[in-house]
Amino acid sequence: MNEISIYEGIIIGAVGGAIAGLFIWLLDLAREKYQEVTDTKKVEKWLLENTHPRTKEQVTWRSTRAIASHNNLTEDRIRFICSYSKKIVLDTSHQNRNNEVWGMKEDVRP
Numbered sequence: 001m002n003e004i005s006i007y008e009g010i011i012i013g014a015v016g017g018a019i020a021g022l023f024i025w026l027l028d029l030a031r032e033k034y035q036e037v038t039d040t041k042k043v044e045k046w047l048l049e050n051t052h053p054r055t056k057e058q059v060t061w062r063s064t065r066a067i068a069s070h071n072n073l074t075e076d077r078i079r080f081i082c083s084y085s086k087k088i089v090l091d092t093s094h095q096n097r098n099n100e101v102w103g104m105k106e107d108v109r110p
Contacts, residue, residue, distance in 0.1 A: 036081075039071075039073060039077065039081055040081050040085055042071055043067060043071055043073070043078065043081050043082065043085070043088070044085060044087050044088065044104075046067065046070055046071055047062060047067065047088060047102065047103070047104050048104055050062060050070075051103050051104055051107060052104070052107060060103070061091050061101035061102065061103045062101060062102055062103070063099060063100060063101050063102075064078050064079060064082070064100045064101075064102065067082070067102065078102075079100070082102045086105070087104060087105050087106070088102050088103070088104060088105065089102065089103060089104075089105045090102055091103060
């Protein structure tokens, strides 16, 4: 073996490894984004079905624990989903300041 073919092998291996690492990273990023979108849709759909007010004055809020239980997700995952979703809001009223309850924005704020 000559010295040039050894260097070529090292370069080919390094470039191939870098490309494979980049591909795996992008695949994992796509999987995380897909999971985020599907979980968000599931939670938004459940909240829409279970918090829709019967009258204007009667808005139903759901706790983080209830949402997590019904959607088979962890409470931390529900907090993450609800906090970045543009359709879900946290109840910050005085009576619920110690509770973490969520509702659909369209039902709460016109």
